C-alpha cells in the first residue's frame with residue numbers, strides 16, 4: 476500500500492483493481508486502477524478518489540503521507556462513481572475540506588450523494604493557489620460526461636485529465652514505460668474506442684488546450700501515467716479524434732448454421748485479393764467491446780446476419796446498437812447474410828449502416844440458404860470491389 480511520488484510532493488494514492496473483468500459492459504482482461512493524486516503543499520489536495528470498495532487501500536496510501544483530516548481540497552474532475560465513490564468517506568474524515576468541481580460536477584455530486592458539502596464551483600480557466608503550486612481547471616464537457624474537467628499544475632507541467640488518456644491496466648508499475656508501448660497503446664485504443672469515440676470534436680478541443688500547455692506528464696484516472704510515450708500518444712489521439720482510419724477491413728457476423736460465415740469468408744478472400752488486411756470477428760466468440768478497437772482503425776466494416784424471425788439476429792442488432800452509440804464516422808459499410816424465405820436480416824443490417832451515416836456503396840449480399848460456388852464467387856468479387864474503394 477505504498478504511495479508513489481510522481482512529482483515532488485505529488486503522490487499517486489489510488490487503488491488497483493486486479494480482479495476487474497467487466498466494467499459497465501466492457502471486458503477488462505487486464506483489470507484496472509482508479510488513480511487518485513495527493514498534492515502536499517500549504518494546502519493539501521486530493522484529486523479524485525477510487526471505487527468505494529478500494530477506499531481502505533487509498534486511505535492506507537494517503538495515511539503514509541499525511542493525516543487525511545488535513546485535506547483542504549477535494550477536487551472532483553468527474554462524478555462517475557469509479558472516481559467519486561470514495562468522496563463521501565474522505566469528507567467524513569476531512570469535514571472541513573472544500574469540494575472543488577465544475578458546475579455540472581456539483582449538480583452530479585448532489586444527485587449521487589445528497590450531501591451538503593462545502594463546494595467551490597470552478598469555471599474553465601479558474602485557478603486555485605495551494606502555496607507553491609497552482610491548480611488550473613479546464614472544462615472538457617462530454618469527455619466523457621457533461622461534468623468532466625481536467626486539472627493542470629503548471630509548476631509541475633503535470634496534467635490530471637481524469638478519463639482522457641486512460642487505459643484499463645492493473646500493474647505494479649505506475650508509468651507507461653514500465654508496461655511498454657505495445658500494451659499501453661492497445662489498452663488506450665480499446666478505452667478510446669469503447670468510451671471516448673463519440674466525442675471526437677470535444678477531444679480535438681481538449682487536445683488544442685493541451686498543445687498550448689507545457690506538459691511533461693499526463694496522469695489519467697485509469698491505468699498507467701504517461702511520461703515516456705507522450706510524443707507517441709498525442710498524435711494517435713488526434714487521429715482517433717478525427718476518425719482517421721487505415722486501409723483495413725473488419726468483418727463482423729453471426730450465424731446459426733454456418734452459411735453467413737461462408738459468405739464472410741468469400742468477402743474476406745475478395746478483400747485480400749484487393750490487398751486489404753482483414754480482421755474476422757464472430758459475435759459468438761468475440762465480445763463487442765473487444766471488436767471496437769478494430770472498428771476504431773478499419774475503413775471498411777462489413778456486417779453479416781442470417782434472417783431470424785423476419786429480422787437480423789439479436790447479437791448483430793446488439794452490436795450495431797453499441798456501434799451506433801459510439802458514432803464512428805467516415806466508414807464504408809457492407810451488409811450480408813443468408814436467409815430462407817424473407818431475407819430481412821441483411822436488409823436490416825444495411826439500413827442500420829446507412830442510418831449511421833456510413834457510405835454503403837454496394838448492394839447487400841443476401842443468399843438463400845447454403846451458398847453455391849457461383850454465389851460465393853460473386854461474394855468474393857463484391858469483396859474485391861469494396862477493397863478497391865478503400
Ligand SMILES: Cc1cc2nc3c(=O)[nH]c(=O)nc-3n(C[C@H](O)[C@H](O)[C@H](O)COP(=O)(O)O)c2cc1C
Pocket residue numbers: 729730731732733734735736780781782783784785786813814815816817818819843844845
Ligand atoms: C429459428 C429460425 C427462424 C428463421 N426465420 C427466418 C425468417 O423469418 N425469414 C427467413 O428468410 N429465414 C428464416 N430462417 C432461415 C435462415 O435464415 C436460414 O436457414 C439461413 O440460411 C441461416 O443462415 P446461417 O447458416 O448463417 O445461420 C430461420 C431459421 C431459423 C433456424
